Each structure stands twice: as structure tokens, then as C-alpha cells.
Amino acid sequence: MSEEKTASPKIFISYSWKPEENKEWVLDLADRLHREGVHVIIDEWDLAKGHDKYSFMEKMVNDPEICKVLLICNDDYVIKANNRKGGVGEESLIVSKEIYSSADQTKFIPVIRSSKDGSPNLPTFIHSRIGVDMRDPDKFEERYEELMRDINNKPKRSRPPLGQLPSYITDDSVIVYSTAHKFRPLKEAIVSSKPNTNALMKDYFRELGETLLSFSLSNEEKEKPDFDDIVVDRFNQLGPLRDEVVEVFSLYINYNKDVDSDLLISILEHLLNIEVKLNNIIYSSAPYYNEHISLFLNEMFLYLSALLLKYERYSVLKDIVTTSYWRESEYSADINYISCAKAFNKYLQSLNEYRTKRLDLRHYFLSSFILRSRNANTYLKFDEIIEIDSILYYLGLIYGFDWSPRLSCYSRIRFLYPFFQKMKSKRFFNKAKTLFDVESKTELIEKAKNIKTENHYSSYYYNIDNINNILNDNNIAIVN
Known part of the structure; x- marks a missing residue:
């Protein structure tokens, strides 16, 4: 039976074209996300000549089909967003308005690409938002998985099912x-x-x-x-x-x-x-x-x-x-x-x-x-x-x-318990022999033979066999 295909999440990426390596990094990220099932909307692919770029940005930010908006925050993005300059500045105006008016606080995900005084460098309008820190190339795969989980609403650790209150709370008799x-x-x-x-x-x-x-x-x-x-x-x-x-x-x-x-x-x-x-x-x-x-x-x-x-x-x-x-x-x-x-x-x-x-x-x-x-x-x-x-x-x-x-009177096994049954294995005996403080099968059998104590537990009640019937040459280390 074929499995029902899951609808691909649709996202929009807001970013700065400068410097050139940032633009290439963002396009590589968009390419991988798209190939791995995320429908990515990005100006490089979706904004054709003759389109109104501001109308395009506003539509993408406000479109209910867009489940997430990635804000790729490098130094240039932060400067333009704070100064309200260029396309990034226009987008930040639209995004900030949407953030403060929207009940859905998880739609906008800052992707941190640069630092300021050792801390994540973020635009003022999202400085308190929790983002995905992708500054360290060595941790890219770990952070990429984190981003993919956020986009698909599949956290690494989900909330467990709500259980019942413990009996010591609900039951006064406990x-x-x-x-x-x-x-x-x-x-x-x-x-x-x-x-x-x-x-x-x-x-x-x-x-x-x-x-x-x-x-x-x-x-x-x-x-x-x-x-x-x-x-x-x-x-x-x-x-x-x-x-x-x-x-x-x-x-x-x-x-x-x-x-x-x-x-x-x-x-x-x-x-x-x-x-x-x-x-x-x-x-x-x-x-x-x-x-x-x-x-x-x-x-x-x-x-x-x-x-x-x-x-x-x-x-x-x-x-x-x-x-x-x-x-x-x-x-x-x-x-x-x-x-x-x-x-x-x-x-x-x-x-x-x-x-x-x-x-x-x-x-x-x-x-x-x-x-x-x-x-x-x-x-x-x-x-x-x-x-x-x-x-x-x-x-x-x-x-x-x-x-x-x-x-022993409650035993359903007559004399030879599982532990002693397993002693027939040479491998098991070599592990268990320390319990008897011996080094060899012969030494253990001799120990059993030298025990002179009368077995006063051999009655029907006790269901206990003589030790020499348990620890003998036929029961110890006879199979590989």
C-alpha cells in the first residue's frame, strides 16, 4: 500500500546580495533545501524582470502559504535592515510590521551568519529572537538539521504525551x-x-x-x-x-x-x-x-x-x-x-x-x-x-x-536450576567459576566432594538435591 505523500513546506528567504560569497552561500542553502523537499521562494529564482520587487517582498512575507521566512543575517543585512536601506531595508519594514502584528511568532527564523563583539549580529527588530546559529562551518550539518526540523515542525525532542498525576498526589491512602x-x-x-x-x-x-x-x-x-x-x-x-x-x-x-x-x-x-x-x-x-x-x-x-x-x-x-x-x-x-x-x-x-x-x-x-x-x-x-x-x-x-x-518448596523446577543448567557450557563456566572461587572444573568438583555436611534440606518441603548431584562431571563444562 503506497504511503500518502506529505505536502512540501513552502518558505521564503530574505537575504543580502553582498558580499558575493554571502549570496552564493544562500543560493547553495536554497538549492539543498529545495532538493530535500522544501519549496523555496527566493528572488534569484522567482522574481522575473519587470516584476515589482517591493510588491513581491510584501506578498512573500504576508502569504499564508509561506510557513517560514528565513532571515539570513550577515553584516550587510544587519546594516541595511537597521538603516532601512535597499531591498533588505524594505523587507525589514514589512517583516517587522508582520512580526509585531502576527500571533504566529515562529514564522520568522533568523539564520545567524556573523558576530558583533562575539555575540550574534542581528537587526534591531529581531535582536531578541531565537535563531539558527550557522556561523561555524564545522557545525553546519548539525545546524542544518536544526533548521530543517524547524521548517518541518519536527523537533528533535517532542513533548511527551500528558500523563496522569502520580498516585501520591491523587490517592490520600498512598x-x-x-x-x-x-x-x-x-x-x-x-x-x-x-x-x-x-x-x-x-x-x-x-x-x-x-x-x-x-x-x-x-x-x-x-x-x-x-x-x-x-x-x-x-x-x-x-x-x-x-x-x-x-x-x-x-x-x-x-x-x-x-x-x-x-x-x-x-x-x-x-x-x-x-x-x-x-x-x-x-x-x-x-x-x-x-x-x-x-x-x-x-x-x-x-x-x-x-x-x-x-x-x-x-x-x-x-x-x-x-x-x-x-x-x-x-x-x-x-x-x-x-x-x-x-x-x-x-x-x-x-x-x-x-x-x-x-x-x-x-x-x-x-x-x-x-x-x-x-x-x-x-x-x-x-x-x-x-x-x-x-x-x-x-x-x-x-x-x-x-x-x-x-x-525452594515453591520451585517448579526439580533440582537443576537454570544457572546450573548453563554451567554445562564451558564458556559460561569460565565466567561463573569466580562465584565458587575456583580456577577449573576439577577444582569445583573436588570442593563439592569434600563437603561432608548432611543434607537436612532434602525433604519434600525443601526440594533441594545433594550438592554432588548438582556439581559433578556430567553437569559442568561439557559443551563448547
Whole structure:
């Protein structure tokens, strides 16, 4: 089917014949514009002998079919326009009258060809008009495109469609977190690779910590027998904040060639100590009244780990799972450093015991069911969260921390997750081996064989296979 032909825009060019090179430059410009679909009216082509030149000029300036009038402003044009001399002077009188009486302020486009004291040299009657600066021959093509876009009303950046007001304006029930004003400049800094990105990251997560503190239960709420209802409700209220944090991590990991492990570890350590401050205990047989924060941090660590896996930042993932996290404590120094599992994979007593018993629920781990109910977001599918939960378990066997893969029961894949399926490729293994801190297939298989820990997660609930059935000679680096 043939496309409908677009009508050519019609323009008039007003210019000075002096000096001769200016006239030649203008005619070259007119020739190119005409060849590229712009109907150019210019005296050299359209004013025949015997025509009244002043009548011609007036008609061109006032003709409604002329969509644009180009005013080619070189030194001679400016002098004649200001002094009202010659054809240019007559045209300037007509143009100035039209400019000041017309509602259409975009019809007349100054094309700047000369300077005065370093600034564009323009006639007085258009000195405040925005024009196309064509003084620099090296930028001619860039400015020519700008001129063509103006003539055809096709700006390089158009106004986007008018959207709807944000929900935090229109919906009084929407919670606006104090991190929002930190999030916007941080997002811009990440995308633009600004040097202050890391500082803004720290600033954002400090604000996040203060926000989490505001979600703590009051002493009065802790005394209620159904305090666990409040815990679940507070966790659900943190859903939009979870999405904001995941977007920060996703942008940071995706846009940074060299992700800073130390920065991520310091952020995680800071948030861990916010949780310690909230609970104000280290060991206790009583329920933790702020375990919605513990579950939020568990979820955040899973998403961060899954994003690092997705974007193949294996060395960074190894760093955050193998580091010992410092936890503030009034007790002896030997418990001040804990593994990622003890920091972000806690057993949540208020949910998995107290609430399950109070409501007579049939969930082995209610906390996992709550995570699943919240589901994933734009950046990750929940299957990817289940996968990283199981991978963290296997990494724990290798590096000596006890990660409980409580989400594995929801897996639709029996044992061999996509990451391990891809390990069959030699190329992929050579990228991923840094995660296991090995140099060869043989070294990794030996590591797996030397693990003597009994697999107490092999029940139907966990859906976890023995590590030697995963990391063996039949599954690693067998295809090119």
C-alpha cells in the first residue's frame, strides 16, 4: 500500500546580495533545501524582470502559504535592515510590521551568519529572537538539521504525551516514603554515571534506615495478643519501598561496569544494625516484635543477590555472601561478626511459630508464604528469587554458612536450576567459576566432594538435591 505523500513546506528567504560569497552561500542553502523537499521562494529564482520587487517582498512575507521566512543575517543585512536601506531595508519594514502584528511568532527564523563583539549580529527588530546559529562551518550539518526540523515542525525532542498525576498526589491512602526525595536524584546520577553516585547511594540508604525505624511497633502494640497482625500489615506496607530499593539496586548494577562490593556490604551492614536497634536484643526466647523488618531485609538480600546473578556480577555476589557482617553488640566481641545467613536469613519466630499457632495455619514456614504472596516485581520473576535462595544454600555449603532455602518448596523446577543448567557450557563456566572461587572444573568438583555436611534440606518441603548431584562431571563444562 503506497504511503500518502506529505505536502512540501513552502518558505521564503530574505537575504543580502553582498558580499558575493554571502549570496552564493544562500543560493547553495536554497538549492539543498529545495532538493530535500522544501519549496523555496527566493528572488534569484522567482522574481522575473519587470516584476515589482517591493510588491513581491510584501506578498512573500504576508502569504499564508509561506510557513517560514528565513532571515539570513550577515553584516550587510544587519546594516541595511537597521538603516532601512535597499531591498533588505524594505523587507525589514514589512517583516517587522508582520512580526509585531502576527500571533504566529515562529514564522520568522533568523539564520545567524556573523558576530558583533562575539555575540550574534542581528537587526534591531529581531535582536531578541531565537535563531539558527550557522556561523561555524564545522557545525553546519548539525545546524542544518536544526533548521530543517524547524521548517518541518519536527523537533528533535517532542513533548511527551500528558500523563496522569502520580498516585501520591491523587490517592490520600498512598504512603509516600521519605526516601522518595533521595531516590530521584540518585536514579539520575546512576543513569548519567555521575561521580557522586556512591555518596548518593549511602545517603539514600541512610534515609531508608530511618524509614524502617519509623515502622517499629510501639510498646502498646507489642502488648496486644494479635500483635502479629500488625507485623504482617507493616510488612505489606513496605511493598512499594521494596520495589524502590530493587530499582535502585537494578540500576546501580546494570549501569556500573565496576560494581563496588564494599559499598554494597556497607549498605547491608548499616541496615542490619537498624534491625538490631529495632529489636534491641541479641538472643531471646520471646518473639521478635519487629520481624517485619527482618523479613524485609531477607527479601532485600535475596533480590540484590538475584540481580547480581542476573547481570553476571559473580565476583560481587561472592563478596557479599562470603563477608562477615559487623553487628553492634553490648556483649563479647566474638559475636560481633556474623555470616550473611545469620544476618539476612533468620528464622522468624513471631510468624513461623506464634502466628501459625494462634491462627492454626498449615504453613511450614509462614514467612516464605508471605514472601511468595507479595510476589516479584518489574525487574525479577519470583522463580528467580526461588533460584537464588537455593543457590545461596549451595554456596553456604562451599563457604561454611548455613542458609536455609525456605522458598525452594515453591520451585517448579526439580533440582537443576537454570544457572546450573548453563554451567554445562564451558564458556559460561569460565565466567561463573569466580562465584565458587575456583580456577577449573576439577577444582569445583573436588570442593563439592569434600563437603561432608548432611543434607537436612532434602525433604519434600525443601526440594533441594545433594550438592554432588548438582556439581559433578556430567553437569559442568561439557559443551563448547
